[in-house]
Amino acid sequence: MKLLLPEWVSENLYKDYVASWGAETIVPAASDPKGRDYSTWLSDTIKMRTITPPGLVPATLFFLVDDAETKILGGIDIRHRLNDYLMEFGGHIGYGIVPDERGKGYAKAQLRLALPAAKSLGVSCALITCDDGNTASARTIEALGGVLEDKRAENGALIRRYWVGIPQETLETERLILRQWTMDDADDLFAYAKSPKVGPAAGWKPHESRKESEAVLQSWLQSPEVWAIEEKESGRVIGSIGLHEDSLRSNPRARMIGYVLREESWSRGYMPEAVRRLTAFAFEALCMDVVSIRHFAFNSRSRRVIEKCGYHYEGTLRRASSIFDGSVHDALVYSLLREEYFAGKRAE
Numbered sequence: 001m002k003l004l005l006p007e008w009v010s011e012n013l014y015k016d017y018v019a020s021w022g023a024e025t026i027v028p029a030a031s032d033p034k035g036r037d038y039s040t041w042l043s044d045t046i047k048m049r050t051i052t053p054p055g056l057v058p059a060t061l062f063f064l065v066d067d068a069e070t071k072i073l074g075g076i077d078i079r080h081r082l083n084d085y086l087m088e089f090g091g092h093i094g095y096g097i098v099p100d101e102r103g104k105g106y107a108k109a110q111l112r113l114a115l116p117a118a119k120s121l122g123v124s125c126a127l128i129t130c131d132d133g134n135t136a137s138a139r140t141i142e143a144l145g146g147v148l149e150d151k152r153a154e155n156g157a158l159i160r161r162y163w164v165g166i167p168q169e170t171l172e173t174e175r176l177i178l179r180q181w182t183m184d185d186a187d188d189l190f191a192y193a194k195s196p197k198v199g200p201a202a203g204w205k206p207h208e209s210r211k212e213s214e215a216v217l218q219s220w221l222q223s224p225e226v227w228a229i230e231e232k233e234s235g236r237v238i239g240s241i242g243l244h245e246d247s248l249r250s251n252p253r254a255r256m257i258g259y260v261l262r263e264e265s266w267s268r269g270y271m272p273e274a275v276r277r278l279t280a281f282a283f284e285a286l287c288m289d290v291v292s293i294r295h296f297a298f299n300s301r302s303r304r305v306i307e308k309c310g311y312h313y314e315g316t317l318r319r320a321s322s323i324f325d326g327s328v329h330d331a332l333v334y335s336l337l338r339e340e341y342f343a344g345k346r347a348e
Contacts (some may be wrong), residue, residue, distance in 0.1 A: 001073065002105070003113050005055050005253075005287055006031075006045050009072060012342045018062070025097030026080035028101060033040070034133055044251040046106045049252055057081050060121060062287065064097075064110040073101045076114045088262075089154050091127040092118060107140045113285070115144065119166045120243075120255075120286045124224075132158035171281055173273045178227040178241060181220050184226055188237035189213040190260030201299045202260050205324035206333070226324040229274055238260050238265045241274050243282060246292050247319075248333070253289040255282055266301070272308045276310035278308060283341045292335040296321070305333065311336045 007016070018026065018033060026032035030048070033041040046156050048059050058080040076095035079086060086092070093114065097106045111128075118126055118348045130137035132151055138160055141150075146162035153159070168180040181189075190213035192198050199206045207213050220226045224244035239261035242295045242305035246256040257278055275293070293311055297300035320331040 001066060001111055001112070001113070002063055002069075002284070003117065003287055004065055004069070006017075006042055006061055006063060008287075009063055009065065013072055014038065015099065017075075022099065024099055026075075028061070028075050028077040028094035028124075029165055030061070030077040030094070032058060055083070055325055056088065056104060057083050060117070062114060062117065064106060064113070072098070073106050074098060074110050074331060076110050076117045078114060078123070078178045080123070082127065085126070088152060089129060089159050089161075091124055091129040092123050093128050093286075099158075100221050102136075107137070111140060111144050115164070115166045116281075116285045117170050117287060119168070124166055126164045126176070128164055129159050138162075142280075167236060168227070169281065169285070171227070171277050173277045175232055176274055177230040177232060178272060178277060179230060179275060180224055181217055181226065181228045181237075181240075183214065183217055183221075185237045186210060186214045187215055189240075192239065192260070192264075195263050197263050198260055199240065199324075200323070201296070201302065202258065203296065203321060203323040227278070229259075229270070231265070231270075232328060238262045238270070238276075241278055243278055244292075246290075248292070249290070251289055253291075254292070255286070255288050256292045256294070257282075258293075265324075266277070271305045275305060275309045279336065279341065283338055288338065290335055290337050292333060294331045294333045296323075297330040309336075310340075312340070318347070 021322065030045065036044065045061055052058055052060060058079050061075060061077045063075050065071065066073060074095060074097035076093060079092050095107065122232045128141050130147060141162045141164065144164055146164045149159050149163055151158045158305065171178040179240055190207055190210045193213055195206040196206050225244055226240050228237045229239040229241055230236065231238045239259065241259040242258065244256045244258060246254040257275060259271060259275065279291055283293045293306050295306065314333045314335055317331040317333060319328050322328050
């Protein structure tokens with residue numbers, strides 16, 4: 001099973017999904033055409049990610065489909081933030097499974113797949129609600145770590161309000177663990193961040209003290225989009241890798257990868273290993289359209305990593321970046337589109 005954006009499923013597949021609900025109300029409501037033709041519904045749904053009518057909030061709809069992409073099993077709508085009504089009753093996430101596919105564990109699978117996507121949209125702790133009498137939905141939310149805050153009355157019915165914390169996803173490769181940073185990693189961070197060969201290659205100055213490394217760690221913990229790269233063999237943190245908003249693209253489904261690695265671990269293939277894993281996470285779990293990487297013209301080591309991972313050269317931004325020492329450098333930009341990633345995966 002996988003999550004797909006509406007524009008990635010065919011019109012016929014969507015029409016089959018709508019028909020499968022029969023006389024039942026389609027849930028979530030965002031997946032209901034409500035009398036609109038397919039093109040209008042799709043356009044409205046895409047706009048909802050960034051442009052919202054008064055009283056509504058930005059939201060991203062996903063469909064749960066089978067691996068062969070022959071059937072839509074359910075839909076899940078992620079609201080990027082809460083307004084007053086959503087805080088009381090609606091929550092961050094609304095979801096449903098088509099009637100003939102219920103009782104097979106798909107609701108739990110859909111919610112589990114959606115949580116990393118919600119985190120990428122800025123939701124670190126999700127409010128999820130259900131009717132008090134909907135024990136199946138309550139069990140699904142509780143299975144994903146939902147903690148019941150209270151029950152509130154809406155139009156004579158009780159609504160259960162659960163909060164689900166969304167931890168940073170831990171990713172593994174053959175030799176590495178990409179995980180959330182902790183303050184216990186300050187020594188390992190300072191050990192490589194003080195090197196005059198590490199930070200400057202990425203544009204930041206070498207750390208001058210452990211305290212400086214601790215301050216950087218604090219910022220990563222408050223906005224976790226940077227993973228610690230832990231070497232399985234030693235258990236030490238040997239670098240960092242981040243999946244950031246792409247400042248060169250206004251597309252909300254674009255991300256940029258940045259990374260550094262301690263000097264002692266260079267030339268062992270670690271960074272291509274980490275970049276490939278994070279690339280897979282971006283496209284397969286977060287449903288990104290495009291992922292980019294860029295490097296300074298003087299950083300040929302990074303260029304080799306990018307090319308090994310199958311990214312395509314887009315061009316050079318001349319005199320693009322002023323780095324820590326005041327010098328200005330060209331930036332070489334590479335990217336990989338979703339369809340290119342999956343074409344490469346099918347060819348493996």
